[in-house]
Amino acid sequence: MATLIGLLASTGLRSGEALRLDRADVDLAGDALTIRKTKFRKDRLVPVHATTRGALRQYAHDRDAAFSTPKDCAFFLSSRGNRLSSPGLHIAFADIRKLAGLDDGKPVRPHDLRRRFAVTRLALWHQQRADVQALLPLLATYLGHASYSDTAYYVTGTADPARDERVLRIVRKVVRGLCHHHGLISPVGDDQVVADIPRFEIPPAFQNEMVVAHAEADILVYRYSLVDDPHMHSGWVLNFFERTPFFCIVFRSSAARRLAEVEALRSGSDAA
Secondary structure (H helix, E strand, O other): OHHHHHHHHHHOOOHHHHHOOEHHHEOOOOOEEEEOOOOOOOOEEEEOOHHHHHHHHHHHHHHHHHOOOOOOOEOOEOOOOOEOOHHHHHHHHHHHHHHOOOOOOOOOOHHHHHHHHHHHHHHHHHHOOOOHHHHHHHHHHHHOOOOOHHHHHHHHOOOOHHHOHHHHHHHHHHHHHHHHHOOOOOOOOHHHEEEEOOOOOOOHHHHHOOEEEEEEOOOEEEEEEEOOOOOEEEEEEEEEOOOEEEEEEEEOOHHHHHHHHHHHHHHHHHHO
């Protein structure tokens, strides 16, 4: 189990991808894993560090010594010699978590190792003053992401996203893409979208009227609703990793946004 957990932590694999590994998918002499049957039905190669390869090689040696006649082609086996199942992984992970004293607060899950891998990589790029936006597609490809999921890691890697214009720009880009994806309004310019963290509690009645969807359920969940307003087109609530919410407004045009801002200023001055 230690080897499997180490693999998840060092590669950012989805737990299901690791459990589906066959012996032929793990090149113990090379430096890459072949990941098949991914979430988006695409195969990919995942490079591994030499230390990871060494741990896999040692596990394979111990596994073959314990089960000289394999029951199937799985790389990771249960104590019975069958392919390790997802429930088996989560039960064992819970036991290990308890022994490590990590049961306080929100329980750590195997998928959190994937999040940690991504955030650590992004933090390192920031420390190196690298062009994170240019490198995001590389991280997305490595992790097997599609569409907007790669941006979620960037957002959660920021201590105060509301103060980081780079984060808000990416959130606006996500909303623009979602507008096109759902056939709501297209094209949408960056200056047609306002993004911020919620400064007030969004009325439950408004949220109940919103359509709920997700790009990848454990990474980005969002709600949206069309607005009956001459200037505003739609309202959006995006929640990254169930902990970083953003509220966005899409205006019908750049001119409509400017008009709305002028009217808001006039209303404010009249009230004063």
